[in-house]
Amino acid sequence: MINRQKNYLDSFDRVKEFNLNHSAETGVIAEYAAEQTRFNQALSKIKALGTLQSRDNSSLGKMSLDVKRKMAMTVVKFAKKGRVKASQAGEMELAGKLGHAFSYIFRGDKQLAVERARVMQKVMQEHLAILTNINAADIAAIDAAIAAYEEARVQPQVARQKKSAEATKQLPTEYLTAIEAIENMYDLLYGEYIDTQPGLVNGFKLMKHVIAAGIRHTTLTVVVKTATGAVATGLHGNIEGLKNKEAVTDKEGRMVFRRFIAGTYNLKLCGDGYQTKIILFHIKRGQHLEVEAEVERI
Secondary structure (H helix, E strand, C coil): CCHHHHHHHHHHHHHHHHHHHCHHHHCCCCCHHHHHHHHHHHHHHHHHHHHHHHCCCHHHHHHHHHHHHHHHHHHHHHHHHHHHHHHHCCCHHHHHHCCCCHHHHHCCCHHHHHHHHHHHHHHHHHCCCCCCCCCHHHHHHHHHHHHHHHHHCCHHHHHHHHHHHHHHHHHHHHHHHHHHHHHHHHHHHHHHHCCCCHHHHHHHHHHHHHHHHHCCCCEEEEEEEECCCCECCCCEEEECCCCCCEEECCCCCEEEEECCCCEEEEEEEEECCEEEEEEEEEECCCCEEEEEEEECEC
């Protein structure tokens, strides 16, 4: 979680503690329990998603390391055989190229390890006429080991990106649910206790204001693609009726609008080579909304 999200979570925890400490007062309000349950469920999901964002991928990293070890061993075991044959044939330069130890590949970083493995594979493949104790099947085994590591070495990164995207996409919805429940709980407290226990009501109101101070701005993210699924770069967009709310799609077809009042708006998309398109959207206070749009080429 980023610092802003952690601040929200701290505020939500204070609301939960308030409800625990004042269960006697809230228990007499018939509608309060439903809002409290909705809030608690959202809070539990927020914490679970936060855990998902920070979960360690050590098992994936270990798997990648094991595959890297196998790649290094596969390359070196054939290279050692080839080095002896090259030496016996008097090809000392060739023998030198194949004389690397296991650590030469394994201790290199991800990219360097692959590069070194491929260089040694190429040397062996190009000199099979001399290295008669190595055959095409051996070269294929090296290729397979390198390919396996190239796939495995990106899996931890892909997994981190996937879990982060999944969690990040869901968090705004849960934040909004929790905030709506807090607003309803406040209204119920106000209606029941503003005359008899104003301190109780104002204490809850203060927590509500602290949360609202951090989420008063909405954010709209638009991803624009063509009918074929290609990203639409360089496309201009503006929210009609609002000043200085313009953006241009980046290399991923994405444009972002920040800090504007919640409501219903038209987003106009236009650009050279594309048909102009109008998108109607509604965004709530504090919501981080992401929408996809499809444009047609002229």
